Amino acid sequence: MTDTFRSGFVAIVGRPNMGKSTFLNRVMGQKLAIVSPKPQTTRTRVLGALNRDNCQIVFLDTPGIHKAGKNLLNRAMVQTAMQSCQEVDAVLYFVDAQRGVTEGDLEIVQRLPRGEAPIYLIINKVDQIPQESLLPLLAKAGESGLPFDEVIPISALEGSNVDYLVGLLDAKMVEGPRYFPEGMVTDQPERFIAGEIVREKLFLNLQQELPYALAVQVEHYEERESGALEFHALIIVHRDSHKAMVIGKQGAMLKKIGSAARYELERLLGCKVILKCWVKVKKDWMDNRQLLQEFGYPDDLRE
Ligand SMILES: Nc1nc2c(ncn2[C@@H]2O[C@H](COP(=O)(O)OP(=O)(O)O)[C@@H](O)[C@H]2O)c(=O)[nH]1
C-alpha cells in the first residue's frame, strides 16, 4: 500500500426525478440537496466532498436534463447539468428501474460533453421492482447500444449497492489534491442552504405548477449574540394570484412552510434559527438574466 492521495470529480446526471439528489444525500450521510417527488426540484449544481482513506471523491449533483424550451431558467438548469460533465473523472447516468433506459436517455447520453470520462449507468429505485425483473432489465440496458462502462442497480433510498458503487468510484480516483479541507463537505454557504430548505417546503406543500414558478432568495443573514441564526427569505413568484396561494388563508400556508423550514434548519445547523419569510411578485423572473445570475447561474447563459 502506498499512501498517495487520490481524488477526482464525479458528475451525477440524468432526467428529472431519477433520485440523483437522494443518492448524493445518501453517500454523504447528510442532506445537501433538497428532494421532492416533483421533477426539477434541483436547480443548481450541488457539490458534496466525500472523504475516504487517502481519497476524496467530489460529487456534483445536477438539475435534471429535460426538454428545455420554455424559459431562461429551464435552459440555465440544463446548461448547468451539461457543463458539470466537463472535466470530471466519471459520470453517473441515473435512470429509474421502473422506466428503464428510454429514447430520451439515449439522446442525452450522446450529447454529454464528458470527454474520456467513464460513464456508469445507474439503475436506481430497484426497491420498486420485483427482484425477478432485475436481470432482464440489466440485460436490456446492456443492449442499449450506449457506451456504458458498467451497469449498476441501486436503491438510493434504501441504500442497497450504494457502498459497492462508491467503492468502485474510489478505485477510479487517481493521484490528486484534497480539493476541499476535511471539515468542508460542500461549497454552498449556509444562507444558500437556508433558501433551499424553504424552497423544498414550498415544493412539498404547494400544488401543480406553482413550485416551478417560484424562487427563494435569502436577503439577510446574521448570527445573533445568543448564537441563533437569523435568515430573511424572500419568496419570489411571478403572478399576484400565486402570491395569495403561497400566503394562504390568513397566512396559514406561509406559516406552515416557515415552521417546517425552521424546524429542519435547526436540526441541520444545530442551533436556534429565526426565519422570516416574505412573498414578492416579480413578473417573469424566470427570464430575468440578472436575477438568475444572482441565483448562481453563469453569465453566459445561452438564449
Ligand atoms: N422508492 C424509491 N424512491 C426513490 C429512490 N431514490 C429517490 N426516490 C424518490 O424519487 C423522488 C425524486 O428524488 P430526487 O432525489 O429529488 O430526484 P432527482 O430529481 O433525480 O434529484 C423522491 O420522491 C425520492 O424520495 C429509491 O431508490 N427508491
Ligand SMILES: [Mg+2]
Ligand atoms: Mg435533484
